[in-house]
Amino acid sequence: MAAPNRFRPGLAMRLALRELRGGLSGFYIFLACVALGTAAIAGVNSVSQMMTGSIASEGRTILGGDVRFESENMDIGEAERGFVEGLGAVSSGANMRTMARTGDGADQSLVELRAVDDVYPLYGSFETAPAMPAGDVFAERDGVHGAAVAQILLDRLGLSVGDEILVGQARFELRATIVTEPDALSEGFGFAPRMMISLRGLNAAGLIRPGSLIEYSYRVRLDGGADAGRLADLREEAADRFPDAGWSIRTSRNAAPALTRNIERFSQFLTLVGLTALIVGGVGIANSVRAWLEGKRGVIATLKCVGAPSQLVVAIYLIQVMLIAAFGVFQGLLLGAATPFLAASALSGVIPIAVQASVYPVSLLVAAGFGLLTAFAFAVLPLGRAGEVPATALFRQQGFEGGGLPRWPYLLAAGLTLAVLCAAAIWFADDRRIATLFVAAVAVAFGVLRLVGLAVQAIARAVPTVRSTPLRLAVGNIHRPGALTPSVVLSLGLGLALLVTLALIDSNLRRELSGNLPDRAPNFFFVDIQSSEIDGFERVVSEVAPDGKIIKVPMLRGRITELKGAPVNEENVPPEARWVLRGDRGVTYARNLPENSRLSAGEWWAPDYEGEPLVSFAAEEGAELGLGVGDTITVSVLGRSITARIANLRDVEWESLSINFVMVFSPNTFAGAPHSWMATLTDPGATEAVEGEVLRAVTQAYPTITSVRVKDALELANRVVGQIGIAIRAAALVALIASVLVLSGALAAGNRSRIHDAVVLKTLGATRTTLIRAYVYEYGLLGLATAVFALAFGGVAAWFVVSRIMTLPSNFMPDIAIATLVGALVVTVGIGLLGTWRVLGQKAAPVLREL
Structure with missing residues (x-):
């Protein structure tokens, strides 16, 4: 009799595969949770790898050379210049912000001025409309230098190609608009429209003066190739020979470090949000497995009666769960692998480089690992509980709710898997400190949500008996054994908390940029004011804005x-x-x-x-x-x-x-x-007309002084924050969708006991209206409790990020609070009623025969 009790892996695999022939009924929510989280992680990482890979592959074009030397506010010396020119072909340039004025001086605009030499560009192609060689665009004709500008500058000043524009002390003819500036990414983010001229034109404008904020650059096309080893040696040689040069050196291997760093950080954030969605989905996995095992009670009882040990039962269903999880991961990987191809066309209009989409195996493997680890961690506990239920309990149609915790090996397996999952999230992160805080916050949220669920049940248990039958039933359903309360609170709580956190951060940033900052910030910044000009400048401004x-x-x-x-x-x-x-x-x-x-x-x-x-x-x-x-x-x-x-x-x-x-x-x-x-x-009281007059007066009197209108910079920052906010809210929506799926799974897991309760109550005289009202009250109370937690946790998290990390004033937004409350109630009540509608229509006879 010892042989049947021996655990045999081959038998477990054979029985698992045989039972899977019945299809995936009951596992659709399980599949959706796994696929959604895996697709989010795979897609975000693949798009990030595509963008950083495209930047790296076109490093020479983006940088404008194999190596680039930059010096701020002071040009390099003769010795450094000789060293640079000895490396190969050199293209020199200069960048600064200044004011551009219409030919009659009636209007003006801040511009990002870039001056280039005759050999620009060393790599890539500089394209204009109308098309013409760079030499013709910038050449001097009859004492007037040429310029190419961004189309937005023409629109802003009401100019056309062929018109003239004043910069500093020189006049420029607008000969073309810029279509493609091959090394634009390496030039960094600009607050103003681009204007390109020649170095001779820059000298004619008289903008280079002591204290001018200007960046000098030298791009080099190396003689004899530019492999990684030579570039590294070159940087080391330049640092050793000229330790006091004050220049920064970039190579084509790191052409746009700021952009690459920002892409990696933003991708890390979205990956963590995707991982949150996957972990939230893990609750749905546990609910789906529990509901599925409910339907397998007869099979489990039969296996145990013929001598199958608990290990064999667990192994059979663990194999099935992991095979189905692998299928869900595969679906998620398909979506993740397709994401770069879908994103490439959209990104081509945002990043001025050729974005080449591909399949990124490392990103897909990481996402697959996260998906399988999550599925195992959350499936092993309900499987362990099922394995410990005796056959007699299964034949009496008792569920798994009262089984308590499984034995320590299952708890240990789940705990170790979750620890590996958290460690992997931190290990693969670009900023491990932020990743650690994020993982810790999710862990705390899970713990707090568990306590919230227990507190809601304790409060419901302590509530005095009420006269309303539907309300009395609702309160009883909240705290009865096997209640949905912990699952509902856990499923919606984390998704709503994340959504509230991101919404409050976004709202505070927008409020600061559009309201508080403009009220406190100055109207203008003026830079490059020479000592000989400061008194006259102050006199001009005081005449136009006497209250300023x-x-x-x-x-x-x-x-x-x-x-x-x-x-x-x-x-x-x-x-x-x-x-x-x-x-x-x-x-x-x-x-x-x-x-x-x-x-x-x-x-x-x-x-x-x-x-x-x-x-x-x-x-x-x-x-x-x-x-x-x-x-x-x-x-x-x-x-x-x-x-x-x-x-x-x-x-x-x-x-x-x-x-x-x-x-x-x-x-x-x-x-x-x-x-x-x-x-x-x-000048808080200055109108837009007064600000325009200040800008005109300063620019006309001192054309070399750069005037920056703060409102324009804030509007640009507001647009950037808005674009980032869309991506962040979309990521948070993924977590919320996962929460809704989990809620649906929780309802599916409790449907059997719901059917039993509904049939008994209807037999005793309860009407469908009474039961519907009871469910509305139950789900409404659960949604209210979840929303209160989400508001509290999300409010604290948003306050910490805004006030402690961003060091900005943090305010709680009542409209966000109301929207969260309404949203939580609509989701819980709506999905709850949809999930129990079939329960209300269940015929009594088949259920009563099984009692």
Whole structure:
């Protein structure tokens, strides 16, 4: 008799495959949950890999060369120039922001000005409309230089090709519009329309002056090839030979690092949201498996009666579950593999490179691993419980609800699988700190949701008996054994919480950009003001906007070269602080503490201080760099290294958009150094007409001063946030869809007990109307409890992100709260009634015969 009790894997596989011949009935929600989460992860990662791969494959075209040298605000020296020119063909250029005016001076616009030389471009093709060679576009004719501009600039100023435009002290003929700028991605994000001219035209405009914010670039097509090894050696050689050059070096292997980094971070976020949808779907997997096992009670009882051990029963159904999960994963992978091909055409109009779609095996394997691990982790617990139920209980038509937890091996298997799943999510993440926080938040949400479900049941159990029969039935259904309460709260809670979190973050950002920031921010920024112009500039602005407040500060450009006496090493600095060390930073000096700042450590220097150079450092950035009061920093300014001691740290209100600097030096530090000025104009009562008059007056009087209207920059940022918000809400919708599927699965899992209750109640005289009202009350109360949790958890999460990470004011939005409440109620009541409609129509006789 020992032989039948021995567990045999071959027998388990044979029985599992034989039973699968009956089809996938009862597993459609299971398949949808697995396929949806797998498709989300596979699709996001595949699109990310497609975009980063396309950028890498066209690195030389994107960069404009095999290697690119950049120097901010100060051109490279003769020795550095000789080194660069000895590498191969060189194309030089310069970028800056400035003002462009119509020929009659009646209108003007900020432009992103780019000057190129005669050999541009080294790689790719520069295309214009009408089509003409670059040399003809930028050539000088009768003392007038040529220019190519973005079509939006013509639309903004009401100009046409052939018209003339004024930039600085020179006049330019608009000879074409820009169709394709091959290296546009490497130029970075611009706040204004592009205008391209020649380097000779830039010199004629007289825009290059002491303190001008300008970037010089040198693109090189290397002689003799440019493999990865040579590019790495070249960067090392340039750093060794010219340690004080102050330039940054990029190679075609890393042509657009900022864009690539942003794509990877955004993809990571969407992947985590997809993983959340998959884990939410895991609850649906557990419900589907439990409902499916309910229909297999007779088979399980028969197997146990003929001597099948619990391990064999579990193995049979685990094999079936994992085979069906593999089929769901396969469906999700098909959708994920197709996503890049669907996205390629849409992205071609967004990214100016040829996006080549393909199948990305690594992304698909990662998604498949997540899908199978999730299916196993959430299926093994109900399978373990089923294996422990005795045959007698199954024959008495008792379910699995009262079976308690399975034995420790099943708990251990589920726990280890979930741990591997979380570890994999963190391991594959670009920013593991954020991934860890995200995974921890999901884990906490699951735990809290479980407690919420238990609390709702406890409250329902403690409620005094009410007279209304439907309400009394609803309250009883919430806390009775085998109630749907834990499943409903868990299924909807996480999806709604994620949706509320993202909606509140998006709403706070939009409110800040369109409401709070414009009210607090200055109307204009003015840069590149020379010392000889500052008094006249102030007089012009005061005449046009007499009620406005003008704040002016001196500005130089400096690059941090040493921290605490040691050379700067970005690798030892947290990612969020590396921007302070990249390239030149704006620096200033001041006698008094600047506005929108307050001291957090140390003391401010006296107005007439004449001792060693001192510096005030932004507190948050200083902490990230490991700096404190008394430490030293060395800054290279105008080719001269200055070491200053940190006298104090100050909290800076960056969100005010006022003039703020990471480093403010004591006045004696830069005594006699040439510098430009920066100014803001704040006039809350200024109308759009007054702002236009200020812009015209400053541009006409001082054409080389760059004026930035803050409202225009905020509108552009608002559009970008809106576009990102659409993608984020779409991702959150995936998680919500998974929640709805899980809710449907929970209802399916409880249908058998619902049929039993409905038949007994109808036999005792209950009407269909009474039962419908009872279900409406039940699902309404559950939806209300879930929505309250989602609002609380989502509100706290959004507050943390907005106020602690983004350092912006966070507000709770009542409209989001109401929409969440209504949405939760509609979903729970609607799907609940749809799921129980068949129950209400069940005939009593067949059910009563089984009692």
